[in-house]
Amino acid sequence: MSEVxxxxxxxxxLTAKVHQGGRQSAKAFRDLAQKLLAITVMAQGQHLVLRPxxxxxxPWVMEGxxxxxxxxxxxxxxxxxxxxxxxxxxxxxxxxDRLAVTESKIQYQWTDGDRSEVFRYDYAYxxxxxxxxxxxxxxxxxxxxxxLGSSEWPLERVHFPTGRTSLEQVLRLLAQGFGVxxxxxxxxxxxVLAEAERMFYEVAHQPGFTSADAA
Numbered sequence: 001m002s003e004v005x006x007x008x009x010x011x012x013x014l015t016a017k018v019h020q021g022g023r024q025s026a027k028a029f030r031d032l033a034q035k036l037l038a039i040t041v042m043a044q045g046q047h048l049v050l051r052p053x054x055x056x057x058x059p060w061v062m063e064g065x066x067x068x069x070x071x072x073x074x075x076x077x078x079x080x081x082x083x084x085x086x087x088x089x090x091x092x093x094x095x096x097d098r099l100a101v102t103e104s105k106i107q108y109q110w111t112d113g114d115r116s117e118v119f120r121y122d123y124a125y126x127x128x129x130x131x132x133x134x135x136x137x138x139x140x141x142x143x144x145x146x147x148l149g150s151s152e153w154p155l156e157r158v159h160f161p162t163g164r165t166s167l168e169q170v171l172r173l174l175a176q177g178f179g180v181x182x183x184x185x186x187x188x189x190x191x192v193l194a195e196a197e198r199m200f201y202e203v204a205h206q207p208g209f210t211s212a213d214a215a
Contacts, residue, residue, distance in 0.1 A: 003184075007192035010035060015199045018099055025099040026050055026060045026091050033062065033087070033167055036196055037077065039189045040171045041085070041180040046077040053090060062089040066112075075105075076112055079174070080181040084109050086120075087167075100125070100205070106170050108178070117156070118178075121165045125205065132161040133207035164206050168197040 001009070014035065017028035030050045037048070049065045064077035064087040075088045086107040094100050107120035117139040127133035138160070142153040172193060174180040182189055 003188050004191050007035075007039065007188065008195045011192055011196045012199070015196065019203065021093065021096070021098040023093075025093075026062070029089075029091065029099060030062050032196065033089075036167060036171060036193060037085075037087075039184045039192060040182045041079045041081075041174045042183070043078045043080050044183075048077070048087060050091075059093065060091040062091060063087055074112070076109075078112075080183065081179070083180070084112050084116075085174070106165075106167065108170075108174060121162070121170060122159075123164060123207070125207065127207060131159045134162050134164050135159040136162050136165070164204050166197050166200050166204070168193040168200065 011032065014028050014032040018025050018032065027050060030048050034048045037046070047065050048062055050060055050062050053059055053061045063075035064085065066076050066078050066084075074086070076084045076086045079085055086105065086109065088103075088105045090102040090104070092100050092102050101123070102125050104123045105120060108118045110116040110118065117137075119139065120137045121135075122137065123134045125133070137158070138155045140155045142155055144151050144153065172190075175182050175186070175189075
């Protein structure tokens with residue numbers, strides 16, 4: 001079996017366990033995300049962890065832990081270009097025992113400190129307030145010339161509405177749009193990502209763009 005075939009087979013097996021539901025589905029979800037990160041942009045020795053959630057919004061948190069397989073480390077993993085990806089998912093079980101993502105945040109940033117964000121994809125099962133339930137924040141300044149010279153607008157104030165953005169899409173964006181080196185060649189990781197993405201969108205919840213849409 002080729003590396004691509006074995007990778008796709010592993011993705012199918014893990015996704016099947018996710019779709020089966022029950023408490024073991026959360027671990028399968030973690031293992032699937034770990035697999036996709038490991039063959040693409042995540043640096044060696046980095047991990048995703050699954051831990052009990054203390055906030056009451058779901059039983060588990062899946063997040064990055066770049067120093068330890070136990071500690072949170074602010075939810076980040078180091079990437080192969082020396083920059084960072086903050087990964088955070090709130091997971092729960094539905095009434096029929098299926099795994100659901102309550103919220104997710106995937107953020108690319110230059111350093112492991114605050115105020116170095118480049119972009120972030122946010123998702124919530126339901127919209128809250130005025131922001132779309134699924135949206136993109138870009139941390140940059142828009143410079144617009146005017147009669148008095150120029151003006152600047154911080155784009156992070158704008159919540160660009162999106163559909164549900166998968167982890168696979170973000171990994172592809174980092175590799176192809178930002179030039180982050182990958183552990184495997186594109187001939188290996190792209191078919192594996194495509195297989196995982198196809199199975200994700202077969203069941204993925206797509207929220208409305210406003211709080212009224214979610215009502």
